[in-house]
Amino acid sequence: MARAAKAVQPDFKGVCYAPDGSHETFAAEMSAELGVPFTAMSSAEEMCGASDVIYTQTPGSTTCVEKSWLKPHATIICSGSDQPTKQEIPTDILKASKYVSDLTKQTSKVGELRSAIADGSMTEADVYAEIGEVCNGSKPGREGDELIVVDLTGTGAQDAAIGQVAWEKMG
Template identity: 35%
Template sequence: MPRDIQIITEPQLRKIIALDRVLVDVVERAFSALAEGHVVMPPVLSMDLPMVHGEVDVKTAYIPGFDGFAIKVSPGFFNNPKLGLPSLNGLMVLLSAKTGLVEAVYLDNGYLTELRTAAAGAVAARHLAPSTVDTAGVVGTGIQARLQMQAAFLERPFRRGLVWGRDTDKADACAKDLTAALGVPFSATTSVADLVARAQFVVTTTPSREPLITADMLHPGLHITAMGSDQAGKNEIAPRVLAAIDAYACDSQSQCAALGELRAAIDAGAWADHKAIELGEIVLGKKAGREQPNDVTLCDLTGTGAQDTAIACHVRMAFPDAGQSIPISTGTS
């Protein structure tokens, strides 16, 4: 029996979907679903490829009540810029939750992952950041650094911003881009410690394998969202930080224990008697996150297959006529 598969390319996706509060709500629903306990989400299939300075992640999740589920392939080959190619690539395949048949292929080159990751940061800001943020800071200078600041601004409009990066020219460029995008002044700083000291809200977005934020940098009222550590070996936050803060939240406890900042704290023996709170539990009101204005909080985001399913289903439902429909025949094997 012939049927159609929707195919949308990255340029087409960029015309129809962007980072906004509607998308934040979509991703927030994925966090809620995880906390309700009925999501089927296998561990991330992750390959570290140091011989080519690359990595590949495959993520998926089935969420009861959603019409489909996504399988996302996300390669990152970090020598590509030397070849004039982007570091990130990939695609999402959306399958019917009823029949398992392919319904859509999103040739997004990582664009949907960029958006859902930024939206996840906005969910963290919504539920954990101080009610008033005067200064926000971002550690890192890439696409996600820019998007995370834009996401934070949706939930906590701040008055000024700071950027730190190992490359000062890239930090200056990122600060200029964010100033233009958000209409508030951003400036580059040469010290992570200075950035943290001056900010009430900080996001880390690097692939660092050595801690960038240490426990001595913490101060009352600070919130940190750490989203760079998504593979074993990456580590932006010193293990003692997790033991020193008032509340630690994560997107998935099991996933963060394997891939996130929680893994580093466990390995260092800094998490012996602590219990992680999943962000979805805070969204649903099952657990408390920030309880007092002076609390120091941290959210550990490794990116989940549930988020990929949520954004893929959103594209399918909100833009059913986007892209092109390719008729195919359903055969048997």
């Protein structure tokens, strides 16, 4: 994700946190590789407070952010290892956000949406858009300072397209 961010926003400043302490090494490696400042933060709360865009990449069943930690205009991109027990994001954040799924039927089963449906705070009808609708322009993306959550569970077509772009860039 840091490499992708560099490709679209060359002058970004990265911050990171990992509860196992690996963020110190990650920050040093990404700073050296990408040539942009990367700072290891002392907590997830500190990292969120310094971030406009947050990438979560966990397989965990314990949430890793809290709504009170977020900037009002934050974008959270959830791309961890999805499974029926995973929940990176608390459901109050999902409900308060402009929620975008890759495939709603899939995120309702193995993505973040599953937990919000289970606790009754959201339904599939509360999904703002699927990512393809934003990409093709049929629904607008950011329209102001709203909180946005993008839940990426992985789809075969998207994975193939990403793989094709990577192949072309490396070839």
